[in-house]
Amino acid sequence: MVAMPEGVDQKLARRLGYKRVLIVGKDVALLNAGNDTKKTVIYAKNMDAVARHVKSRDVVGFIFDDSSIIRKALEEIHENGKLVVLPLSQIMQHDQRARLRGIGRMRRLLKTALRYRAQVAVVSLAQNKDQMLSRMQLSALASYLGANDEQSKAMLQKIGDVV
């Protein structure tokens, strides 16, 4: 899943190992990104956002900023078959300190999500061509954050399966 309004070069996507690339605003909407008939991923800043949208049929998953929210929300997310979406663009920053903070936060999120047996999807959420990652890289990054090989492969499929 990428956030590139100009779209993706399909040949490049094939080389990177993807059958399909989901584009934010076209295939998937982020909350407040427009059309509500699309499948939507919600940026959940607090519990209210989860409670409000978790039962919606169009919502496929949630992006979290904080692992303390996730504990409270996971039960509901799990019951309703929604995904916990990890955007790896957050750990791909130039600034070393920001990157390390992001990695720590993402590891905690993933650990908590896996402990509660939530379904997790990793996406690049690339905003331009430079931020794109191949399937192999996404899988390696998921393993680096704490998933085992089997889990990391499954995490690549999840969002494509539901959208």
Next chain:
Amino acid sequence: MILKRKLRYILVETSRDFDAADRRAIGELESALMGFMGEHQYADANFRVATMCGGNTFIASVNRGAERSVLLSLSFVRRLGNRDIGIYTIRTSGTMRKLLSECKKLYGG
């Protein structure tokens, strides 16, 4: 006795032109990798650009067992010199021949 070095080869594509013959470009990539991996791991990995496949594609060789850390570190490289860059790892293989044929198939070179 012939000592055989076991290597893994990685097919790498960059989002912008990358000239592996340019020592400065290679130096920038190597120091970025060293920053992510640390000197110790970097020395163990023995990262080398083996051959160029096109304007923005090359094959890198690394010691077997180090491919995962090199792959991760390449993913984190977002800038070389003053330019933003994206580095994609397309395939890994145990032989260069396999990657060269893969390269022909993908890029038609």
